Amino acid sequence: MTDTMIAIEDFSFSHAGSGAWQLQRIGTSLRRGEKVAVMGATGAGKSTLAMALNGLIPHHHEGQLTGRVVVDGRVVAEVPALDTVRVVGLVMQDAEAQITGQTVLTDAAVGPANFGLPRDEVLARAREALAAVGMGELEERDTTQLSGGQRQRLAIAGIIAMESEVLVLDEPTSELDPEGTEEVFAVVDRLSAARDASLVLIEHEPELIAEWADRLLVLRDGRLVYDGAPAGFFAEAPAVAAAALRPPQVAAAAEGLRGAGYAGEIPVTLARAVEVLPRWEAARPVPRPDPVTPTPGAPVIEAVGLGHVYRGGVEALAGVDVTIGAGEFVAVLGRNGAGKTTFARHLNGLLRATSGELRIAGAPVGDRPVSELARHVGYVFQNPDHQIFAANVREEVAYGLRNQGWDQERIDARVAQVLDQVGMPEFADRHPFTLGKGERQRLAVASVLALEPEVLVIDEPTTGQDWRGAQAMMRLVEELNAAGHTIVMITHDMTLVARHARRALVFAGGRLLADDDPRSLFARPEVLEEGRLVAPQITRLARELGCPHPIATVEDFLAAWGAEVTA
Numbered sequence: 001m002t003d004t005m006i007a008i009e010d011f012s013f014s015h016a017g018s019g020a021w022q023l024q025r026i027g028t029s030l031r032r033g034e035k036v037a038v039m040g041a042t043g044a045g046k047s048t049l050a051m052a053l054n055g056l057i058p059h060h061h062e063g064q065l066t067g068r069v070v071v072d073g074r075v076v077a078e079v080p081a082l083d084t085v086r087v088v089g090l091v092m093q094d095a096e097a098q099i100t101g102q103t104v105l106t107d108a109a110v111g112p113a114n115f116g117l118p119r120d121e122v123l124a125r126a127r128e129a130l131a132a133v134g135m136g137e138l139e140e141r142d143t144t145q146l147s148g149g150q151r152q153r154l155a156i157a158g159i160i161a162m163e164s165e166v167l168v169l170d171e172p173t174s175e176l177d178p179e180g181t182e183e184v185f186a187v188v189d190r191l192s193a194a195r196d197a198s199l200v201l202i203e204h205e206p207e208l209i210a211e212w213a214d215r216l217l218v219l220r221d222g223r224l225v226y227d228g229a230p231a232g233f234f235a236e237a238p239a240v241a242a243a244a245l246r247p248p249q250v251a252a253a254a255e256g257l258r259g260a261g262y263a264g265e266i267p268v269t270l271a272r273a274v275e276v277l278p279r280w281e282a283a284r285p286v287p288r289p290d291p292v293t294p295t296p297g298a299p300v301i302e303a304v305g306l307g308h309v310y311r312g313g314v315e316a317l318a319g320v321d322v323t324i325g326a327g328e329f330v331a332v333l334g335r336n337g338a339g340k341t342t343f344a345r346h347l348n349g350l351l352r353a354t355s356g357e358l359r360i361a362g363a364p365v366g367d368r369p370v371s372e373l374a375r376h377v378g379y380v381f382q383n384p385d386h387q388i389f390a391a392n393v394r395e396e397v398a399y400g401l402r403n404q405g406w407d408q409e410r411i412d413a414r415v416a417q418v419l420d421q422v423g424m425p426e427f428a429d430r431h432p433f434t435l436g437k438g439e440r441q442r443l444a445v446a447s448v449l450a451l452e453p454e455v456l457v458i459d460e461p462t463t464g465q466d467w468r469g470a471q472a473m474m475r476l477v478e479e480l481n482a483a484g485h486t487i488v489m490i491t492h493d494m495t496l497v498a499r500h501a502r503r504a505l506v507f508a509g510g511r512l513l514a515d516d517d518p519r520s521l522f523a524r525p526e527v528l529e530e531g532r533l534v535a536p537q538i539t540r541l542a543r544e545l546g547c548p549h550p551i552a553t554v555e556d557f558l559a560a561w562g563a564e565v566t567a
Contacts, residue, residue, distance in 0.1 A: 005166055005198045006030040006053060006088070011067035012222075013048060013057060022048040024222040025067070030166070033196045035189075037209040037230065040219035041244035042436060042466045046202045047093060049219070050170050052076070053200065055084035072165070086115065089164030093171045093202075093464065095155035096383075104130065104146070105139040107154055111162035129160035132187045134180075149176045149336040156184060160191065167191065168200040174463050175382070177335040177492050178534040185212065204466055206248045207537050210234055210268040218243050235266040246467045249495070249538040249554055253277070256558040273541050280546035296325025298362070300376070300454050300486050301347060305356030308342055308510075316342040318510045319356070326454065329487045331497045331518070334507035335532035340490050343507065344457050347488070348377040361454060371403060378448030382459040382490075384440040385433075387447070393419070393435075394428040397447050404451065414450055422446045422476060438469035445476065455486040462493060474500055494536045498522070498552035506531040523550040 006029060013023045023045045030036055040046050051057040052069050059081035069076045072087050089111070092098050101107025108126035117125075130136050133153040138146075146154065152175050159167060167188060173181040185208075191197050203209055209216060210230045218226035218233060220243050226233050233239060237255050240247045247255070250273035254266045257277070267273040301324040308317040317339050324330055332340045345351040346358055349370040358365045361376045381387050390396035397415045406414070419425045422442045427435065432443055441461065448456065461477060462470035478500060481487045491497060497504055497518050504521050506514040514527045521527065522535040542551035542560070551557050 003031050004029050005032050005072060007070040008052075009068050009070065011052065011069055012065060013052060014064045015048070016062040016064075018063070020222075022222050023052070026224050027067075028217060028224060028227050030198050030200065032165075032198055033192060035192065035199045035212060035214045036201070036217060037213035037215070038200060038202045038217045038219065039204070039206075039209065039243070039245055040466075042438065042469055043221075044219040044243075045222040046219055047170055048222075050090060050092075050168050050200070050202060053166070053168050054088035054090040055079075055081040056090070082114070085164075086162070087164060088166040088168060089159035089162050090168045091152075091155050091159050091170060091172050093174075095152040095172075095175075098155045098158065099143050099151060101143060103139065104135060104141045104143060104154055107143055108157045108161050111158050115162070125161040125163065126157075129157040130154075132160055132190075133157045134183055147175075147336055147341075149180055152176060153180070153184070156187070160187070163195070164197070165195065166198045166200065168202075170202045171204070171464060172201070173203075175336075175460070177532060179335055179532040181208075206234060206246060206251075206268075207270075210248050210251075211270075218245070220244075231268045234268040237266075244466060244468050249536060250277075250541050252554045253538060253541065253557050256554065257561065260558075260561055270537055270541060270544075274544045277541070277545060280548065296328050298326055299323050299359075300326050300361055301488075302359040303343075303346075303356065304358075306343070306346065306353055306358055307355035308346065308351060309354045316510050317346075317353075320512045322505060322512060322515065324455075324486060324488065326486055327481070327484055329481050329500060329502050330489070331501035331504045332488060332490045332507065333492075333497065333504055333531065333533060334513075338507040338531070339510040340507050341459065342510070344379070344459065344488060344490055347373075347455065347457055348379045349373040350379065374400065374453065375404075375451055376453055377455040377457060378451060378453035380441070380444050380448050380456065380458045380461070382463055384437070384444035387444055388432045388440060390432065392429050392431055393424065393443055393446075396432055396443060397450050400447060400451050418446045418450045421449065423472075436469075438465050438473065441465070441473060442476065445480075449480070453485070455488060456480060457488045457490070459490045460492070461489060462491075462496060470496075494522075494534060495553075498536050498539070506533065508532075519550045519552045519556075522552055 008026050008028050011026045012021055014021045038046050051061060055076050058065055058077050071084050076084050099107050101110055105126055108130050109122050112122045112125045133156055135153050152172060156172055173184050188199055192199050213230050216230040216233055217224060234247045234251050248268050250270055251266050251268045254277060265276045267276050303320050303322050306317055306320040309315050334340050346353060360373060388396055390399055394415055397418055398411050401411045401414060419428055422445055424442055432440060461473050477487060501518055504516055504518050508531045513531050522539045528535060538554050538557050539551050542557055547560060
């Protein structure tokens, strides 16, 4: 038995009709039991590479290829796709597209059933896989009723049930909370150890990669520009920037300390940073004043004893009391199922309270129609494809305005204004589904923004985006907030919370657990634990190094050291 599971030999691929090479002369290999991460900006070729590893390319996605991919000694292009799928299981980026069964159990059973295994073995594998991802009690749940995080777990379970020797996971935890992410990685690591399986992970989060991966592959414009240990890449700031990625926060902090006299190693994991970076006792800390937070305007959202019980008796919200003022930037946090989305969907009438009261723009929601509430509260879904349906960008933005009875001249002027505001005037005549995901998210924002709502509810605005896309989206959100819009952002990303939000609402078990500014929240370990949240890496580093006050961002960290740092 050879130690090499996959060999990629001078491989290039161009999707049919694309007019470009998505992968260019890739050469590398994957050993049995190895944990390999793949990173790169959007369009770098990551998902194309993943599909080439399990035979979707070239068997289901046509195009031009040169070179070859060899899996377990067989050339992928020369054997039936099923032969490769038996060896390489792929969890695709869009988990929803991978789910075909009516119930959780039947979906998890699809893979082994396609191998022609006996029914009892198929069901046993499916149940074992569901238990491994924490969904053993949801066997009979209708797959259309699953949350985004549950769909991702189910997609992973379906691949686990196939008992593949190689698992390829394309952003498998993008919709999971920190606890869910930790559980998924524990599962795949156990599988790797038990079966000596190889793991390939496509991921945007450098802190996770630096801790987890044996080896890192970095793609840029379809080319492999780095193949080695994660530390060797993340410690080189110019290389990270050239690939349009960001380094782990501890590496960024160490690099920043260079200008203040630190001449030591650039660490890339929290444990190593604690070992090599100077402690606060060795320097005089320079406290950084909290930024001036604008005083909120008149209340635009007022919940008093807000509660919601779903059909079947599931209590999703209980006794929520909160007021949000005009112009605030509020993050809504909590584990999957904590009540975040249920709370947010009350704000524009997608859900109605079963107890308590909710007031929007000073008036009770009551039976006010969604069309009326939409003039006050705009909702941008986590998946922009769930709210995009028009034939071109212009018509998508105009749709809500037509429903409100605007005349064509006024519609044209407003559409042009909004597209300019979100940086998309040149896309007006494009079909929405020819756009990249980041552009589709901007379009979703534009279609909501057209009605000039006072409040924008944005659900996971950077999910699935690379560093550049995430920065661009958050610049837009900040600009909207600066222009007077109240922002309510649902997110699992604590670095976003630290950099952008001025207030955080933490939900747990349907109740409002905490209402605090992010810096203070991250200094409350008991709340973080109960809410199943993980403070940013830089916050934990500062605490380990003895910082006397809460730190939320790398900029906070560097400002607290001032110019007095010694190695």
